[in-house]
Amino acid sequence: HALNLVKALLIDVDACVAEKELRERQIEIFNRVDPKSFAIYKNKPFRKSDIGVESRRRLKFEGYATLMQGRSKMQLVLVVVLTDCLFFLCENSAHNKYTFFTPEHKAGVVPLQKLLIREKAGTEARGIYIISSNPSFPEMYELKVQQPKDKNTWIQSIRQAVLECPSSDVIETEDLTAEEKLRIGVSRRDLIDKIRQKDIDHAILLEDKIYLQL
Numbered sequence: 001h002a003l004n005l006v007k008a009l010l011i012d013v014d015a016c017v018a019e020k021e022l023r024e025r026q027i028e029i030f031n032r033v034d035p036k037s038f039a040i041y042k043n044k045p046f047r048k049s050d051i052g053v054e055s056r057r058r059l060k061f062e063g064y065a066t067l068m069q070g071r072s073k074m075q076l077v078l079v080v081v082l083t084d085c086l087f088f089l090c091e092n093s094a095h096n097k098y099t100f101f102t103p104e105h106k107a108g109v110v111p112l113q114k115l116l117i118r119e120k121a122g123t124e125a126r127g128i129y130i131i132s133s134n135p136s137f138p139e140m141y142e143l144k145v146q147q148p149k150d151k152n153t154w155i156q157s158i159r160q161a162v163l164e165c166p167s168s169d170v171i172e173t174e175d176l177t178a179e180e181k182l183r184i185g186v187s188r189r190d191l192i193d194k195i196r197q198k199d200i201d202h203a204i205l206l207e208d209k210i211y212l213q214l
Helices: 002-032 148-164 178-213
Strands: 039-041 044-046 061-068 074-081 085-092 097-100 109-111 115-119 127-132 139-145
Touching (some): 061 148, 139 148
Antiparallel strands (some): 061 074, 061 139, 074 085, 115 127
């Protein structure tokens, strides 16, 4: 029983580490987004502040892929999946900045509610379709991932994000002052760090106890 508990704790610690890495990557992406850039989401501007650390949106998955826009038009984009939406960023290597990218005649941001991801049939080993079956925001995107081996990771990760997506819109903390946002953010980080450290200490103690009993 103790060994199973240790394994469960170690799995939980791994999950916490992965969550922390995603959080750090979200901050990195946020810092590189051009503040003047925006896309349109649900008929409103979707800006840098909408993906910030103060929002309740959390990074679920991100990766580079080629967005197909017809037979002759292709665009390398960073696909970003947050708690409730998916959007595209284009990298400006000259300025080391990201800008929101809106495909031709399509939305630049789509909700995760009723989002489908499908493998492209045929000989294309890297092709996937992202389909918004939401009646209010019907869209379809064709993407080519970087490597064929990455395709399953993309499909599984985005499907998991869709499953975890809240049924209602994510509520922002726009009504809070900057000081309140900062205080809440620091308090949450401190609490999470303390809980993670206790889990790690507990796991180590249990491992030591098991080894002593062998």
